[in-house]
Amino acid sequence: MQTLYQLYSLATPNGQKVSILLEELQLSYEAHLIDISKGGQFTPEFIAINPNSKIPALIDPTGDKGKKLCIMESGAILVYLAEKYKKFISPDPATRSKELQWLFWQMGGAGPMFGQFGHFTVYADKKHDLSYGQLRYKTEAIRLLTVLDTQLSKHSYVASDQLSIADFAILPWITCLDGFYHARESLGLDQFNHINRWCTELLSRKGLQKGMTICSR
Ligand SMILES: N[C@@H](CCC(=O)N[C@@H](CS)C(=O)NCC(=O)O)C(=O)O
Missing domain, CATH: 1.20.1050.10 (Glutathione S-transferase Yfyf (Class Pi); Chain A, domain 2)
Structure with missing residues (x-):
């Protein structure tokens, strides 16, 4: 079954780099807009996903041995997806x-x-x-x-x-x-x-x- 990723983001450079990779890898995902100008990053629901209260964050629903994996930090999200799909990161x-x-x-x-x-x-x-x-x-x-x-x-x-x-x-x-x-x-x-x-x-x-x-x- 195809993974349905959950993306929590806003179209700022740190958010865009993750949605660019999701699109370039042609992955399935649902995008949730977190409006940081309205405090969306400080809600308990978002802090449970990213304790650092910054966009972007990504959930892989089965990424942690079949259980949900929450990933913060845009660079770490890029490395996770690129390694998982072996694309846009070199094996050399x-x-x-x-x-x-x-x-x-x-x-x-x-x-x-x-x-x-x-x-x-x-x-x-x-x-x-x-x-x-x-x-x-x-x-x-x-x-x-x-x-x-x-x-x-x-x-x-x-x-x-x-x-x-x-x-x-x-x-x-x-x-x-x-x-x-x-x-x-x-x-x-x-x-x-x-x-x-x-x-x-x-x-x-x-x-x-x-x-x-x-x-x-
Ligand atoms: N190092 C973090 C930086 C993320 C970051 O600074 N996000 C900004 C938007 S670009 C943010 O959420 N700011 C909200 C705030 O500072 O309250 C990453 O790359 O994920």
């Missing part, structure tokens, strides 16, 4: 290590730094002096984009010439800089030719396109 230890390095680069670097950039430039209350935070995270965002662009000048995809979960993890953060944060000009996104080439190719994929829209408000 060296290539797999490169994929995980770039996944961790997104989870520990690009995601939190771009998130802070968005906080200080878009969401923070303008009654505070935001200039230091804005400069700090803009500088770091441009540094990270330069690292990614250089990496993408070497192969088709982030880790190698094979598409992997690292690409699915990073792409929504790039589209977020352009979309939610309106930062195409301020970050000079047009000058990152390799990132733009890679974005155009990934965004032409039907599964990825659908995954980006799941749990939109």
Whole structure:
């Protein structure tokens, strides 16, 4: 019998990367929108699934020896599904290590730094002096984009010439800089030719396109 996954998410970059993979793997799932602007992440029902009160979370109804498995942390969800279906993660230890390095680069670097950039430039209350935070995270965002662009000048995809979960993890953060944060000009996104080439190719994929829209408000 086919597994019917339960996804708890919102169409932010951390949520989108998981729905992208569910769509790309053509898995069956039910999507539940958790509206973090209305406190949906703090309900007892959601905390029972993710004690850290953040989207996304995934339930594999039979993942733990036939019993339900709750998975938090978007990177851990990507690794779980990719390993289970042996797709978008390489069986070769060296290539797999490169994929995980770039996944961790997104989870520990690009995601939190771009998130802070968005906080200080878009969401923070303008009654505070935001200039230091804005400069700090803009500088770091441009540094990270330069690292990614250089990496993408070497192969088709982030880790190698094979598409992997690292690409699915990073792409929504790039589209977020352009979309939610309106930062195409301020970050000079047009000058990152390799990132733009890679974005155009990934965004032409039907599964990825659908995954980006799941749990939109
Ligand atoms: N490291 C976590 C981060 C998840 C995260 O920060 N989610 C945000 C939305 S993108 C959230 O749920 N925020 C709600 C809150 O902070 O209360 C992951 O990748 O799953």
